[in-house]
Amino acid sequence: MSPAVPARPASDRLRHKTVSAAVADSIRQRILNGELPPGVQLRQDALAEEFGISRIPVREALLQLEASNLVKIMPHRGAVVSGLSLEELEDIFQLRCQLEPQLLALSAPHLTKADLQDLHALSREYSRALEAGEVQRWGELNSRFHLDLLRHAGRPRALTIVSGLLQDCDRPTRIQLSTPSDIARAELEHTQILDLCEARKVDAAAELLRVHIEHVGGSLIAIYRGALAVA
Template structure:
């Protein structure tokens, strides 16, 4: 603290933390919806002017976003929206292909009637969002469906890893669905996986889930590679 400077009071710190959390959530949503694309620089002064606040809570908000991996704070460039390389996409989907079907086998045998009702409700919500082109909701609803399928696996560490992988897949998943036009296929495959679980064909459901993830990966990687082709 510089000589003569007054310490910031507890209420001031609380206000800054509350404002920073609100700014972080606003920026998070704009990143996840693609309004702020990968590689975009987030300038503190511009954001402070937009939100009508000082740079202190802006800086705190950016640090929160960096902790979640949505941005990187780089020397000489400041905060930059994170993106995934082709290799990272391949790695993420390879892990999902390995983990999710295995956990579905453990989870599906414990599904109750209420679980099936909830999953059916979620597939209807997802279908409606796809049909209405509510792109910002596609990733969130896809994550919820996949995690709800695995919720009874009783493998908390694996579920935590998958939750992180699905979060990383949020923007790429919406890109894949938007660019490929595979919304009907994604909807149908979710319904088929659920139907197989209801029929007690759990191994078949796991195989279908594996194919579902692998196809999304193949489609998305093709999109990435086309974008990189001069």
């Protein structure tokens, strides 16, 4: 009977997990700020050399990123930074245009004074991040704003779908917010939506939210089509 292989100490396993999480976080930030655009291949050996570690925690980091839909692990190519096709982008914004205004119409009448104060504070934080060029925070703050607006809709399944759609269009939306005019419009429309909710003009708030999403989607689709034409 062969001797049992000794288990790796718990401290080693924890250190290993910590290293892979740190690598995943570093790569995640590069993807989210556009340094690693969609389609770029992430070679395990090159990353291991860059970080000065073995390939095992790099592979685990890439699996974590795949679970977050930031990376696709493909046969014969390995890990590739994921992206959206034009058709996927159109689908995402069509779904958001359908779902979010309906959910806001259900949620807005139940937004409390405290909810609205929190939303105004979040909107100001979003504006500061836009003005400061803190790109990595734009998607997070925008998603929080939209989801907090809809929090009282009483439709948990629909909210889960919207949350996934917002995550999917996080990176593309940063592209759309690359011009001062689009930044100014995003800030203004967020404030106007809140003002309408506060005034209990629910239908008007829902319609402005639809227009807001439609404009972002239209701008992004135009950017994607322009990029395809150049390619």
